[in-house]
Amino acid sequence: MHLYGTQTINDQGHLTIGGTDSVELAKEYGTPLYVYDIQLFRERAKAFQKTFEEENIAYQVAYASKAFSSIAIYQVAAEENLSLDVVSAGELYTAIQSGFPKEKIHFHGNNKSEAELRMAFEEEIGCIVVDNFHEIELLKTLSEQLKKPMNVLLRVTPGIEAHTHDYITTGQEDSKFGFDLINGQADRAFHDTYQHEFLNLLGLHCHIGSQIFDTAAFRLAAEKLVGKMSDWKNEFDFSCPVLNLGGGFGIRYTEEDEPLEPAVYVKEMIQAVKETSAAAGYPVPEIWIEPGRSLVGDAGTTLYTIGSMKEVPGTRKYAAVDGGMSDNIRPALYGAKYSSLIANKANEAATEQYTIAGKCCESGDKLIEQADLPAAEAGDILSVFCTGAYGYSMASNYNRIARPAVVFVENGDHQLVVERETLHDMVKHDLSYKKQVESK
Numbered sequence: 489m490h491l492y493g494t495q496t497i498n499d500q501g502h503l504t505i506g507g508t509d510s511v512e513l514a515k516e517y518g519t520p521l522y523v524y525d526i527q528l529f530r531e532r533a534k535a536f537q538k539t540f541e542e543e544n545i546a547y548q549v550a551y552a553s554k555a556f557s558s559i560a561i562y563q564v565a566a567e568e569n570l571s572l573d574v575v576s577a578g579e580l581y582t583a584i585q586s587g588f589p590k591e592k593i594h595f596h597g598n599n600k601s602e603a604e605l606r607m608a609f610e611e612e613i614g615c616i617v618v619d620n621f622h623e624i625e626l627l628k629t630l631s632e633q634l635k636k637p638m639n640v641l642l643r644v645t646p647g648i649e650a651h652t653h654d655y656i657t658t659g660q661e662d663s664k665f666g667f668d669l670i671n672g673q674a675d676r677a678f679h680d681t682y683q684h685e686f687l688n689l690l691g692l693h694c695h696i697g698s699q700i701f702d703t704a705a706f707r708l709a710a711e712k713l714v715g716k717m718s719d720w721k722n723e724f725d726f727s728c729p730v731l732n733l734g735g736g737f738g739i740r741y742t743e744e745d746e747p748l749e750p751a752v753y754v755k756e757m758i759q760a761v762k763e764t765s766a767a768a769g770y771p772v773p774e775i776w777i778e779p780g781r782s783l784v785g786d787a788g789t790t791l792y793t794i795g796s797m798k799e800v801p802g803t804r805k806y807a808a809v810d811g812g813m814s815d816n817i818r819p820a821l822y823g824a825k826y827s828s829l830i831a832n833k834a835n836e837a838a839t840e841q842y843t844i845a846g847k848c849c850e851s852g853d854k855l856i857e858q859a860d861l862p863a864a865e866a867g868d869i870l871s872v873f874c875t876g877a878y879g880y881s882m883a884s885n886y887n888r889i890a891r892p893a894v895v896f897v898e899n900g901d902h903q904l905v906v907e908r909e910t911l912h913d914m915v916k917h918d919l920s921y922k923k924q925v926e927s928k
């Protein structure tokens with residue numbers, strides 16, 4: 489069994505997180521409940537930043553907040569001197585409401601609307617990561633209308649597909665994101681932006697995958713992007729000061745996953761950037777990275793209450809919980825695996841095997857295919873680990889199930905940071921339909 493961050497087991501045999509008893513949290517706030525270990529989030533943020541500091545490299549570590557977006561986590565991110573990636577007007581609005589420093593907000597997305605881009609100009613955010621030619625046209629028009637400057641990075645697809653433990657290089661990447669680096673799109677985007685009156689081209693961006701456990705693909709991406717920036721410098725005498733290598737750093741969902749320390753990814757990136765820059769005679773750029781999952785993933789634990797149980801003789805035992813794909817779509821969406829523990833029986837040996845089923849009306853609503861647990865019964869609190877990324881942020885009201893509350897724990901303190909939705913919330917946007925009188 490693997491515990492994360494500040495988790496321990498107390499004298500009563502209960503799982504504790506951030507110095508609080510998880511069984512007590514379940515009692516106080518109800519279940520399902522997302523619990524975030526804020527000390528772990530802070531440690532991760534510092535771990536990514538520390539290596540840049542030690543190597544004396546200018547940097548930004550931006551929290552890719554689509555992994556978990558809320559006012560409270562944005563406030564903690566600001567306290568930890570992180571920058572922030574947003575991908576929609578909704579995330580940008582959340583950031584503004586949280587008081588996040590606007591100059592450290594970066595706006596991503598492959599189909600930003602004119603209204604979203606206008607909001608970015610009006611709020612004077614730090615930069616826009618430009619994805620496509622349509623967006624370049626919108627940005628030119630808007631900046632000229634508003635007479636406002638904007639920093640931009642160009643998102644490119646470098647022809648590297650990073651997988652969990654290896655990568656493949658492709659001549660042309662089949663991705664909905666970004667300008668192709670190889671077929672000339674990136675060059676065209678450079679031409680369209682680098683001399684514009686209001687657009688200030690900072691550099692290149694790429695994001696090569698997610699849940700990556702290897703550094704080779706990041707090194708290769710650094711080489712390709714620095715190579716391209718150096719070509720432009722030689723040809724047009726224009727140096728881009730920033731290189732953004734994205735996120736995707738892997739975390740440990742189950743014992744099958746063996747993540748690297750944040751420092752290892754950062755060290756290898758810095759080395760690749762330095763080497764490539766030196767070889768090309770290019771000034772070492774600022775390095776920006778965008779961890780999402782690796783900042784919040786294992787900081788999050790979901791607490792559920794076990795209800796009904798069912799045995800299919802000779803096949804399996806089901807234990808059903810009071811949530812499921814409505815609060816964690818990842819198992820149903822892409823077969824994601826999780827580990828778990830009965831929080832009120834944390835010291836008991838695992839003698840049984842269960843399939844953890846959700847309560848949604850879908851046969852595929854299973855959170856864990858094979859969970860090794862002590863004998864479970866109705867009323868037990870099941871903690872599912874590593875649910876902090878793409879859990880709450882992908883939650884839905886499927887079956888009109890209310891979205892759970894979110895609690896932050898740190899140093900023995902617990903605070904509600906997102907309220908549980910109510911039954912009233914389920915109908916608050918609904919309007920009645922009245923049949924009109926017969927038409928004449």
Ligand SMILES: *Cc1c(COP(=O)(O)O)cnc(C)c1O
Nearest residue numbers: 552695698735736778779780781
């Ligand atoms: C999703 C995303 C990230 C974060 O990915 P993680 O796997 O959560 O680290 C970073 N940058 C971009 C552009 C993304 O789309």
